[in-house]
Each structure stands twice: as C-alpha cells, then as structure tokens.
Amino acid sequence: QVLLVESGGGSVQAGGSLRLSCQAPGDFFRVSFMGWYRQVPGEQRELVATINTMGGTEYGDFVERRFTISRDNAMKTMYLQMNNLKPEDTGVYYCKIASTWGQGTQVTVSP
Numbered sequence: 001q002v003l004l005v006e007s008g009g010g011s012v013q014a015g016g017s018l019r020l021s022c023q024a025p026g027d028f029f030r031v032s033f034m035g036w037y038r039q040v041p042g043e044q045r046e047l048v049a050t051i052n053t054m055g056g057t058e059y060g061d062f063v064e065r066r067f068t069i070s071r072d073n074a075m076k077t078m079y080l081q082m083n084n085l086k087p088e089d090t091g092v093y094y095c096k097i098a099s100t101w102g103q104g105t106q107v108t109v110s111p
Contacts, residue, residue: 002024002028003025004023004024004095004100004102004103005023005024006020006021006022006102006103006104007021008020008080008105010108011108011109011110012109013109014085014087014109014110016109017083017084018085018107019081019082020079020080020093021079022036022097023075023076023077024076024078024097024100025076028100029071029077029078032053032098033051033052033053034050034095034096034097035069035096036050036093036094036095036096037093037094038093038107039091039092039094041090041091047060048060048069049069049080051070055071057069066083067080067081067082068080068081069081078097080095085107087111089109090108091106091107092104092106093105093106093107
C-alpha cells in the first residue's frame with residue numbers, strides 16, 4: 001500500500017499564507033496524475049487543484065489565483081502554495097496521487 005505523507009497545515013489569520021506538501025514514493029510519484037482536495041465544514045469534499053505529469057494545472061473556481069499547485073519529481077513531492085487565505089478556506093486538505101489519498105491536514109484561517 002502506497003503511503004502519502006502530508007504536511008504544512010496550520011492556523012493563520014486572513015490574508016496569510018501556507019504551503020502544503022505531499023510526498024510519495026518515487027516511481028509512483030513520477031507517473032501519476034495528482035491533486036489537492038478539501039473538505040470544509042458542512043460541505044462535500046471538493047477539488048482545489050490538479051497537476052498532470054506534463055505540469056498542466058487546473059483549479060477550483062474559488063481559488064481565484066490565490067493558490068499554486070506544483071510538483072517536484074526529484075523530491076517526490078507535490079506542493080500547494082496558498083496565499084491570501086480567507087476564513088472560508090478553513091477545512092481539511094487532502095492530497096491525492098493516482099487513486100491514493102493522504103491522511104489530510106487541517107487548515108484554519110481566522111478573521
């Protein structure tokens with residue numbers, strides 16, 4: 001079973017920034033489509049951003065150019081840089097690589 005290791009969540013004030021990381025085994029990481037999802041309180045899990053093996057990206061409409069997804073194949077790590085965070089961004093953020101989910105990391109944004 002592939003294990004994804006997430007890190008980088010935390011608490012910030014509105015307007016602040018966080019960077020999430022998701023690390024996976026090398027061979028698995030290189031050939032996989034991957035992304036970040038989130039579950040905010042009272043809502044279903046939703047897509048935040050995805051990145052394919054060629055580096056092409058897509059974002060959820062709510063991102064509004066505040067977040068950037070990236071991948072470093074040499075470091076076997078995917079990132080989500082989140083800037084200008086809003087209280088409504090509060091939730092649990094999950095990475096997904098191929099069909100495998102990370103454990104989730106809490107992001108809390110205070111007004």
